[in-house]
Each structure stands twice: as C-alpha cells, then as structure tokens.
C-alpha cells in the first residue's frame with residue numbers, strides 16, 4: 001500500500017514581543033512589536049523558515065505593519 005503525503009502547511013509563531021505606542025485600527029487594542037517566525041512544513045517536516053518583525057495587535061492578532 002502506497003502512502004502519499006501532499007500536506008504542506010505554514011505556521012506562524014510569535015517568538016517575543018514588546019509593547020509599543022499605538023493602537024490597533026481594527027479593535028483599538030494595544031500594539032506590540034513582535035519577532036515572528038514563519039515555518040513551512042512538508043509532511044510535518046520543517047524545510048523552510050524565516051524570521052521577521054512586525055507590529056501586531058496583542059488583542060486580535062492583526063498585523064498592523066511588517067518589516068521585511
């Protein structure tokens with residue numbers, strides 16, 4: 001029996017964040033500058049990831065601004 005795995009998924013993790021001045025345009029919650037990590041997995045094996053910084057809302061999780 002052959003088993004084919006086509007599953008590719010991407011997970012986004014916030015590794016650390018600290019509050020900054022500003023508020024969310026969607027919910028009015030507090031904004032934070034966060035170190036994010038996006039990892040792409042194929043068959044549950046991570047094969048690509050990158051770190052990036054973004055300003056996110058700590059309340060609703062919206063990305064307000066991202067730095068590439």
Ligand SMILES: [Zn+2]
Nearest residue numbers: 024027057060
């Ligand atoms: Zn928000």
